[in-house]
Amino acid sequence: MNISLSTPTLSSLDKFLQLIDELFDYEALPQKAEQTTLAVKQLLSNPKLGQAWFIEVEQHGVKHIAGHIIVSYSFSLEHGGKIGLIDQFYLKSDWRQHGIGTELLPQLEALVSQDGVKALSLEVNIGNAGARNFYEKHGFSPRRQFCMMTKNLTESHIPATVAS
Numbered sequence: 511m512n513i514s515l516s517t518p519t520l521s522s523l524d525k526f527l528q529l530i531d532e533l534f535d536y537e538a539l540p541q542k543a544e545q546t547t548l549a550v551k552q553l554l555s556n557p558k559l560g561q562a563w564f565i566e567v568e569q570h571g572v573k574h575i576a577g578h579i580i581v582s583y584s585f586s587l588e589h590g591g592k593i594g595l596i597d598q599f600y601l602k603s604d605w606r607q608h609g610i611g612t613e614l615l616p617q618l619e620a621l622v623s624q625d626g627v628k629a630l631s632l633e634v635n636i637g638n639a640g641a642r643n644f645y646e647k648h649g650f651s652p653r654r655q656f657c658m659m660t661k662n663l664t665e666s667h668i669p670a671t672v673a674s
Contacts, residue, residue, distance in 0.1 A: 513613045515563035515579065515621065520554060523547075526562070529578045533600040537635075559583060560594070561622070565614060567605060576605035579614070581622055581630070589629040594622045596632035615648050633658060 518526040534541040553559050560582035567576045580598040601610060634641045
């Protein structure tokens with residue numbers, strides 16, 4: 511089994527959005543399809559925002575798309591520069607528990623390191639002990655003294671000088 515990452519393009523947008531829909535369904539997350547489509551198009555056309563990949567598995571000479579990964583970029587004084595947030599890491603159910611994540615994380619780390627990323631962060635559902643154990647086994651540490659909080663903003667809350 512050969513596992514690799516390939517970058518989606520606007521011509522493969524429908525396939526990529528289908529995987530994102532599957533992730534939203536699997537995690538029971540609310541989704542605004544139009545908002546998601548616009549955000550994915552923006553990400554794919556502006557690499558400064560982050561990167562996205564199909565997870566490809568070649569098995570018996572046949573290449574399968576097993577899932578996707580999205581890393582968005584930010585900046586952190588604490589970490590000394592550019593950081594990445596693994597926004598989505600999704601494997602279709604048939605491909606889970608086959609060592610794909612274990613093989614992919616070093617590939618992902620190498621790719622984002624080449625792009626200047628100093629640290630990677632991610633969110634895991636607090637009740638998902640399997641995922642938490644997997645990430646801890648691969649060097650991710652929970653920041654027990656921190657609580658990630660989110661506030662959704664509408665466009666009217668963003669000053670024009672910041673948005674441009």
